[in-house]
Structure formats: structure tokens, C-alpha cells
Amino acid sequence: MKVADLSRTQLTARLRQGMNLCMGPVTVRVHSSLPAITQGIARLYADYVLAADDAFVDFRVSLSRPSGLRRWIKPQVAFFLDGHTPFKPLPLSQAFPMLEWGLNWCLATYLNQYVILHAAVLERDGAALILPGAPGAGKSTLCAALTGHGWRLFSDEMAIVDLASGRLVPNPRPIGLKNESIAIMRRFLPAAVMGEACVDTRKGTVAHLRPPADSVARAGETAPAAWVVAPRYCPGGRGELEAASRGRMFLELVNNAFNYSVVGGAGFRALSAMMDGCECYRFEYGDLHGAMAVFEALAAARRDGHG
Amino acid sequence: MGLATETRWRLVADFDILTRQWGGEVVLYHEGSGNTHLLDDVAARLFSLLSHEPATVGEIAAAWGEGAPPRAELETLLGRLQRLDLVEPLAQ
Numbered sequence: 001m002k003v004a005d006l007s008r009t010q011l012t013a014r015l016r017q018g019m020n021l022c023m024g025p026v027t028v029r030v031h032s033s034l035p036a037i038t039q040g041i042a043r044l045y046a047d048y049v050l051a052a053d054d055a056f057v058d059f060r061v062s063l064s065r066p067s068g069l070r071r072w073i074k075p076q077v078a079f080f081l082d083g084h085t086p087f088k089p090l091p092l093s094q095a096f097p098m099l100e101w102g103l104n105w106c107l108a109t110y111l112n113q114y115v116i117l118h119a120a121v122l123e124r125d126g127a128a129l130i131l132p133g134a135p136g137a138g139k140s141t142l143c144a145a146l147t148g149h150g151w152r153l154f155s156d157e158m159a160i161v162d163l164a165s166g167r168l169v170p171n172p173r174p175i176g177l178k179n180e181s182i183a184i185m186r187r188f189l190p191a192a193v194m195g196e197a198c199v200d201t202r203k204g205t206v207a208h209l210r211p212p213a214d215s216v217a218r219a220g221e222t223a224p225a226a227w228v229v230a231p232r233y234c235p236g237g238r239g240e241l242e243a244a245s246r247g248r249m250f251l252e253l254v255n256n257a258f259n260y261s262v263v264g265g266a267g268f269r270a271l272s273a274m275m276d277g278c279e280c281y282r283f284e285y286g287d288l289h290g291a292m293a294v295f296e297a298l299a300a301a302r303r304d305g306h307g
Numbered sequence: 308m309g310l311a312t313e314t315r316w317r318l319v320a321d322f323d324i325l326t327r328q329w330g331g332e333v334v335l336y337h338e339g340s341g342n343t344h345l346l347d348d349v350a351a352r353l354f355s356l357l358s359h360e361p362a363t364v365g366e367i368a369a370a371w372g373e374g375a376p377p378r379a380e381l382e383t384l385l386g387r388l389q390r391l392d393l394v395e396p397l398a399q
Contacts, residue, residue: 247333268336272327
């Protein structure tokens with residue numbers, strides 16, 4: 001059964017009691033009575049499969065309004081993991097983004113059977129593309145655009161690398177867009193489903209894009225990495241791939257990893273094995289249509305045996 | 308301060324250092340410090356020579372052969388690698 005199979009009344013009731021969702025390598029129990037959470041899950045998690053109520057759950061998260069004055073005056077929302085709150089509350093209007101940020105934090109903090117990099121990941125023809133980059137580099141915008149052009153979404157935020165195999169593990173979730181990227185994506189992917197925009201967050205205005213149904217359905221299919229492309233959005237950017245050394249790109253990846261210091265040598269081994277098979281590039285782009293053509297050519301070259 | 312040429316140098320012995328090479332670059336992981344380093348081709352060659360057996364600067368230069376960096380550069384590089392806990396001088 002998927003979320004979309006539930007009526008709004010059923011979904012509301014399930015979330016009030018706690019509802020188990022399959023999210024790639026983890027099962028998450030989400031508990032909330034907040035209308036914004038119900039609305040966000042109905043809209044952006046429609047294709048997700050519900051796990052059984054007695055399934056093993058990796059993370060039990062809940063979002064609720066705190067007690068006291070903040071319940072009514074400038075109302076806030078609090079995020080709980082297993083009954084403990086790791087963050088300060090946020091304005092109630094940011095409830096759905098808080099769910100997404102909280103889930104990202106859970107994965108990055110506790111999923112130490114993997115090494116987790118700060119990067120977007122997509123797949124084409126059985127090969128994974130890693131897009132590392134600091135916030136503001138444009139990787140989420142590029143990632144969102146690629147999902148509309150034949151690339152399967154693994155994640156817009158974290159590359160989950162299996163320690164034993166070095167393969168990338170999907171965790172397709174709503175793609176987070178910020179500020180100007182929201183309007184850009186509305187124009188670039190007019191058929192894509194987007195959630196409500198939340199203003200005045202610490203990241204500015206944010207909205208989330210529903211992941212493609214195919215990406216969610218195939219969340220169990222891992223892939224080896226074939227490309228690491230560090231993007232940077234720059235108006236007037238040349239839109240050409242510039243070859244980068246594996247060594248320098250490796251160092252950038254580990255310096256932006258969430259849990260490399262925890263997994264240690266196992267992470268080094270997994271990532272270096274992963275990099276053995278990768279072409280590495282930097283990509284400065286200013287035009288999304290041109291960028292799509294560049295990545296299409298990259299995939300075609302590999303398909304045709306030239307990559 | 309110059310380093311005595313009689314000093315024999317070796318890779319640190321107390322911890323494993325994991326390595327991976329791509330072209331002329333080498334990435335290293337130091338299991339003691341948890342730090343990861345990127346060595347360029349010159350530093351990588353020096354590291355590789357010391358991985359076989361301890362050596363003085365003179366012996367390193369001889370083993371390097373044609374194109375060996377000047378002695379002063381080797382000494383400076385050894386100092387940098389020592390500060391990164393990758394190499395150490397052997398006790399006299």
C-alpha cells in the first residue's frame with residue numbers, strides 16, 4: 001500500500017498514531033497531528049510504500065507544537081527523535097521543512113554502516129553521478145532538472161556509500177529548493193509537483209519537489225559511481241566539463257562528508273574503491289538547458305563505450 | 308633549521324597508513340590521527356621510497372635517480388611529512 005492509496009482522513013488518522021514509511025535503506029515512523037505534515041506527506045510522499053505497523057523501524061520521529069506559551073504565541077514546531085529533541089523549535093509554518101531537515105540529520109548522524117557525503121546523486125543506465133558541493137553551489141537545482149531528463153534520483157542531499165561494496169545506495173526524498181531555484185524549477189519542469197513554499201527560514205524561502213515515482217519505486221537498486229562532477233552555478237558560466245584529478249576530488253569529498261570521522265579507515269577504503277571507477281570534473285554552468293545536454297553527452301559516451 | 312643528513316627517516320611505525328594512488332597523486336589515511344592527506348607526485352615518490360626501507364636524505368636522492376629534487380627540498384619535504392605524522396626520524 002502506498003501513501004496515495006489512503007484518503008486524507010485515513011492519512012490524518014495514521015499520522016496521529018504513527019505511520020511507518022519505507023525510505024530507501026531505512027524505515028521511518030512519522031508521528032504528527034500537524035496539518036502541514038499531513039499535507040506535505042500527502043503531496044510529496046504519495047508514491048512511498050507504507051511498512052507494516054510491526055516492522056522494524058530505524059527512526060521514530062514526531063513533530064508537534066510545544067506546550068506552553070509557544071503553543072499559541074508565535075507558535076512553533078518541535079522535532080523529536082525517539083522522544084528527544086535534538087534541535088531548537090522552529091516557527092510552525094516551517095513544519096514540513098523541519099521534517100525534511102530532521103530526517104537528513106538522522107541519516108547523516110546515525111547511518112554509520114555507510115559513509116555519507118554531502119552531495120546529490122542520480123543514476124543513468126546503471127551508473128551513478130555524484131554532484132558534490134557546498135550549499136549554494138547549485139547542486140539541488142541541477143539535480144532537480146536532471147530528474148526531469150532521464151536521470152533516476154538517488155538523493156539531492158547525501159551520497160550514501162556502502163562500506164563493503166562502495167556502491168551508492170538510493171534514498172530518494174523530496175528535493176529541497178531555495179529562493180530563485182523555486183521559480184526556475186516551476187518554469188523548467190512545469191509538470192513537477194511542488195509543495196508549499198515556506199518563507200523566512202534560515203535558508204531563505206524553501207520548497208520541495210516531489211521525487212519521480214520511478215525513483216521511489218526503484219529505491220532498492222544500488223549502483224556503482226561513474227562520475228563525480230562538482231557543479232557551480234554562475235550566470236554566464238561556460239557550461240563545459242573541466243577534468244579534475246581524482247585525488248583533489250577525493251579530498252573535497254571527504255572534507256564534506258557527514259560521518260567520515262566516525263567510519264574512519266573503512267570509509268577511506270570504500271571511497272577510494274568507489275573513486276577507482278570515476279571520471280571527475282568541475283562544471284560551471286549558467287544555463288540549465290545547456291547543462292542537460294552536457295550530462296546527456298556524458299551518459300551517451302559511457303553507453304557507447306567511449307567514457 | 309637544517310636537518311642532519313645522517314638522520315635516517317622511515318614511515319611512522321605506530322599506526323597504519325592507508326594509501327591509494329591515481330596517476331601521480333596519492334591520498335593517505337592515517338589511522339591514528341584520522342586525517343586524510345593528498346600528496347603531489349614529488350611527495351608521493353618520497354613516501355613510496357620510504358615505504359620500502361628507512362633511508363637518509365642522501366640515500367633517498369640516490370634511489371630517486373635522475374630528476375631527484377635538491378637536498379634542501381627533500382629535507383623541507385621530510386619536515387612537512389613529519390609534521391603530518393607520516394614520517395619520523397629513527398633514533399640515532
